[in-house]
Amino acid sequence: MQxxxxxxxxxxxxxxxxxxxxxxxxxxxxxxxxxxxxTSPDPSSSEVxxxxxxxxxxxxxxxxxxxxxxxxxxxxxxxxxxEIKPDIIHTHxxxxxxxxxxxxxxxxxxxxxxSVAGWTADFRxxxxxxxxxxxxxxxxxxxxxxxxxxxxxxxxxVSSGRLNPKRAHVLGQxxxxxxDLDRFTPGLLQSRRNTLRSQYGIRGKDVVIAxxxxxxxxKGIVELLEAFKALDDNHTILLLIGSLEQESRGGLPEGVxxxxxxxxxxxxxxxxxxxxxFLSASEILVHPSHHEGLPNALLQGSAxxxxxxxxxxxxxxxxxxxxxxxxxxxxxxxxxxxxxMRALIRDExxxxxxxxxxxxxxxxxxxxxxxxxxxxxxxHGFFTDRDRN
Numbered sequence: 001m002q003x004x005x006x007x008x009x010x011x012x013x014x015x016x017x018x019x020x021x022x023x024x025x026x027x028x029x030x031x032x033x034x035x036x037x038x039t040s041p042d043p044s045s046s047e048v049x050x051x052x053x054x055x056x057x058x059x060x061x062x063x064x065x066x067x068x069x070x071x072x073x074x075x076x077x078x079x080x081x082x083e084i085k086p087d088i089i090h091t092h093x094x095x096x097x098x099x100x101x102x103x104x105x106x107x108x109x110x111x112x113x114x115s116v117a118g119w120t121a122d123f124r125x126x127x128x129x130x131x132x133x134x135x136x137x138x139x140x141x142x143x144x145x146x147x148x149x150x151x152x153x154x155x156x157x158v159s160s161g162r163l164n165p166k167r168a169h170v171l172g173q174x175x176x177x178x179x180d181l182d183r184f185t186p187g188l189l190q191s192r193r194n195t196l197r198s199q200y201g202i203r204g205k206d207v208v209i210a211x212x213x214x215x216x217x218x219k220g221i222v223e224l225l226e227a228f229k230a231l232d233d234n235h236t237i238l239l240l241i242g243s244l245e246q247e248s249r250g251g252l253p254e255g256v257x258x259x260x261x262x263x264x265x266x267x268x269x270x271x272x273x274x275x276x277x278f279l280s281a282s283e284i285l286v287h288p289s290h291h292e293g294l295p296n297a298l299l300q301g302s303a304x305x306x307x308x309x310x311x312x313x314x315x316x317x318x319x320x321x322x323x324x325x326x327x328x329x330x331x332x333x334x335x336x337x338x339x340x341m342r343a344l345i346r347d348e349x350x351x352x353x354x355x356x357x358x359x360x361x362x363x364x365x366x367x368x369x370x371x372x373x374x375x376x377x378x379x380h381g382f383f384t385d386r387d388r389n
Contacts, residue, residue: 004034005383008084010077010100011092012061014042017052020296024177027372029053033379036084038077038100063095065131070099077103088113088379094120094132097139105142111382114143116163117176118293118315119153123218136162143167147378149293150174150318171374174294174318178371179362184303189280196281200239200267207345208237210282210306212275212297213289215244215260215268217251220288220311220331225259227288227338228266236265236345241278243271279304283351284344285326288337292316299366302326302358307351309340325358 007028011017017025017037029035035054039045040061049056059076062069081089081103090113091100097114104112121133140146146167148154154170157163202208209228213219221240228238244252244260252260260268269278279285285301285308292315299319301308308326310316320326327344329336344351 004032005088005379006034006036006084006086007088007090007379008036008038008081008086008104009090009092010038010061011096012040012063014039014045014048014056016092018044018048021177023052023180023368024372024375025052025054027369028376028379031376036086038080061095061099063093065095065135073099074103074106078106081107081109087111088382090115091139091143092117094136094139097143098135101139101142110144112142112144113147114139114145115147115149115176116140116153116157116293117149118291119157120291123291140164140167145169147171148174149176150315152314152317153293156314169378171378172371173365175296175299175366175371176294178366178368179296179299179303180368181303181363184276184279184300186280186304189277192274192277193280196277200237200281202237202239202267202281203235206235206237207233207284208239208282209284209286209341209345210239210241210279210301211286211288212241212279212300213287213295215240215242215252218290220290221252222256223332223334223337224286224288225256225263225266226334227341229259229263230334230338231342231345233342233345234265236341238263238266239278239282240266240268241272241275242269244268275300276304279306282306284309284341286337286341287311287316288331289313289316290331294318298326299362302355303362303366305352305355305359307344307354308358309337309344311337321357321361324354325361326354 025035037054038057038059041058045056061073088111089104089109091097092115101112121129121136140163147169151170154168158165158168215221285306287298287310291313294315298308302325308320310320310328311331312328313331322328327340329340
C-alpha cells in the first residue's frame with residue numbers, strides 16, 4: 001500500500017496561509033498529500049487547519065533578523081522536521097526561507113523548495129538591502145528547487161546571477177495561488193455594486209478608478225494621487241481599497257496624507273475582505289507599484305473585467321498584456337499615468353474590450369484550480385513509485 005507523501009510548508013505568519021494560500025492546502029490534501037504547515041502561533045490556526053485539511057505546528061518565527069532568536073527557531077524547526085520526516089519542504093517569504101531551508105538542510109530533507117514571490121533587496125537602504133540580499137542568496141543556494149512567481153522576475157534573478165537557472169521554475173505563467181474566479185465574478189455582484197456606490201457617495205455617471213493594496217509610497221501612491229489630481233474631472237472617483245500602515249504612515253509625505261483625508265473625490269475603504277464587492281463598484285483598476293513579484297490585485301481586477309493600468313515593472317508586465325488586457329506606462333511617469341487614466345475614462349468601449357480580454361486571460365492562465373494543479377504536478381515530479389512506498 002502506498003503511503004501519502006508528506007509536505008511541510010513554512011512561513012512566518014499564519015495570515016499568509018489564510019489569505020494567500022486559501023484553498024491550496026485543501027486541494028493538496030484532497031489529492032493525496034499529508035500536509036503540515038509551520039507558522040508562528042495564531043488563535044485561528046485550529047479552525048483554519050481543520051477546514052483546509054492540514055496539521056498546524058506553532059513555532060516562533062520572527063519576521064525581522066534577530067540572531068539569537070533565529071538560531072533557536074532553526075533548532076526547533078530542525079527537531080520538528082526530523083520528527084515529521086517529510087518528503088518535501090516548501091518555504092515562503094524571505095525569513096521563512098532562511099530558517100526553513102537551513103533547518104531542512106540540517107535535517108537531511110532531500111527535496112527543498114523555496115518560493116520567491118518578490119524581490120525587495122534592491123529597493124532597501126544599503127545596510128538592510130545587503131542583509132536581505134545575503135539571506136536570500138543563502139536560501140537560494142540551500143534550496144534544491146526554486147519556484148519564482150513570474151517569468152520576468154525569474155529572468156531577472158537568473159540574468160543577474162542571483163539564481164541558478166537549473167533550479168529555477170515558473171509554474172505556468174506564474175502566481176502563488178491564482179485567482180478565485182467564482183468569487184471574482186462581476187455578473188453576480190450588481191446589487192453589491194449599487195449598495196457600495198451609494199454608501200460611498202458615488203453617483204451613477206461617476207467613473208471609479210480603484211487601487212487595491214497597502215497604501216504606501218512603494219506602491220506608487222504618491223504618483224497616483226498627483227496623476228489623479230491632474231485629471232481635474234468632477235465625475236471621476238479614486239477608490240483606495242486598503243489600509244494605511246499606522247506606524248510608518250506608509251512612508252508618505254504629510255501633504256499626501258492630507259490629500260488622502262481631505263480630497264472630495266478620494267475614498268479610502270480601510271482594510272476589507274470584500275475586494276470583489278468594491279471592484280464591482282469600479283470601472284478601472286490602477287496599480288502603480290514600484291516593484292512586484294506578480295500582484296494579486298491585477299489578477300483580481302482582470303477577473304472582474306476591469307481594464308488595468310500598471311507600471312511597467314517586473315510582475316506587472318506578466319499580469320497585464322499591454323494594449324490587450326490593459327495599459328502599461330513608464331514607472332514613475334505621472335503625466336503618462338494621467339494620460340492612461342484619461343484615455344480609459346473617456347472611452348467606455350475600450351474599457352469593455354480590455355476588461356473582457358482580461359477575464360479571458362485569467363480563465364486561461366490564472367484560474368486558481370489550474371494554478372493548484374500545476375503545483376501538484378510539480379510536487380509529483382519528485383517521486384517515483386518506489387519513493388512513495
